[in-house]
Amino acid sequence: MAPSAEKKLTGLVAATFTPFTPQGEVNLAEIGPYIDYLIEKQGVHGIFVNGTTGESMSLTVAERKILAEDWCQKARGKLDQVIVHVGCMSLKDAKELAGHAAQIGADAIAVMAPFFFKPRTADALRSFLQEVASAAPNLPFYYYHIPAVTGVNVPVRDVLEGVEELIPSFRGVKFSGIDLMDFGQCVSDSPPHWSFLYGMDEQLLAALAMGADGAVGSTYNYAGCHFNKLISAFKEGHVVQARKIQFKMQELLSYAMKLGFDVGVNKQLMNELSGLSLGPPRLPVTPCPFAHALLIVKKYHHVFTDS
Template sequence: MSVMAPAADKKLTGLVAATFTPFTTQGEINLREIAHYIDYLKEKQGVNSIFVNGTTGESMSLTVAERKILAEEWCLKAKGKMDQVVVHVGCMSLKDSQELAQHAAQIGADGIAVIAPFFFKPTTTEALKNFLHEVASVAPTLPFYYYHIPAVTGVNVLGRDLMEGIEELIPSFRGVKFSGSDLMDFGQCVSYSQPHWSVLYGVDEQLLAALAMGAHGAVGSTYNYIGCHVNELMLAFEKGNLIQARTIQFKVQELLSFAKKLRFDLGVNKQLMNEVSGLCLGPPRLPVMPCPHAHAQSILQKYHSIFPEC
């Protein structure tokens, strides 16, 4: 397949669904569901961009070979349907990350994202920048996003510090997926952001606060099944209807607050997507445990009581 056009062509905005990885009941990747999944997101949720092989996609539980197969299938089936497919290529190994970045360029991805390695952690901003540079350099035409998620990685480099002078080191840099609760740092990222960058927020229950700070869009797992409602939230905010936007945000918080009391982890989140969408995405891969049936039904009942059909 052809290599992508230069990185400056498209700006990533709006809602981006962080996709789950479909597995069979035996725990193998299930490519057959991906086409149905994409149609569901577009037609039922009004979501037109996806972030694949990320945290929600259980990337760290996948082999490099599996991630390549999945990325290629997502890109192939999304062509002509999704606005953008961003492939997360971060790994603990620099070489694995580079291999996945090169592959993403070959299959026509619209961008790549990289999480900070979190076994041998970068201890300074400079170390993290150097790691990201080495990954980005092997796919220089692809828009490059830093995936900031300090609660998972334990790498507490401020997003704003990372942005300082980043384009001199990584010319293809196009923004940050900011999955952290530090709204001061997030605001500083937006304030420093260049016109062709995207600062995307990744804490679904705090999206409205991020929009007030100037977020260009959002990446999240719940947008797989409440995307249509969150699109309404964003539209209400754009129109200056804060009461409506706040009402929807509070509904999201009510659902997630209820779910967290029942251990809302990736396994529960994935099962909720199965129940709401009717897709067969399978269970999570160990060490993440499958969702107990009673938990799934309780959360599903709560979901239906809060959110009517789109």
């Protein structure tokens, strides 16, 4: 197990985009510069790879292995945490990816609920998670709750009941949902060594007030420097200053949503703001109209530079 695996996970974690060539093939050449950009420009030292932002469900198992291995290899000695999402519709595929993550030195794994044949109860979901975790018993394990995508609306507080008895490696939740009551009950009823990482970037401040240990999100790829200031302001008791930063991010995202903000738009925004060449998204996600990306970039600079 990597030494950092025993350290409680806190702070910002960027949910990384998967670099593609213009032809739609995995482009490993961009991963090294991507890592350097996160560290040097955004002050972000943790990554969550092959998740929703990384278009994991549009990748083959082989592609996910290649990507996970390259991220881990190039992050070694640079990043504090590499969390590999290994969730799949197939239990066997998920276990294969979990075992692979352990072999390549990932710091942790995460799993979202399967969403074609959905688990209908907390027991069914826990059983699925337990099976996946068993393939990498020494890696810290996180449940990735994202009901807007999976359609699995089982309260997380129910999933957590007795979960550590079934999964000794369980270490927390990536909570990408808007139900702050569920989130708060999870935090209040859980042991201190678990980490609760919030996944709705537009309302991170509210989650911090509810006890979030950190956050995993796509906007931390290009706005991590601003969110780091938000977290610092909150920790120092400067809530008004933290709120100002959160409101700025809400202004940007609200504007982007009117232009159809999705993974394709978000990826193009990252391309424009970072200077990296991450390529287009993979179908069925369609590329962002270039004019829309430029409008959002302009709005970004207006919100964070001019105001």
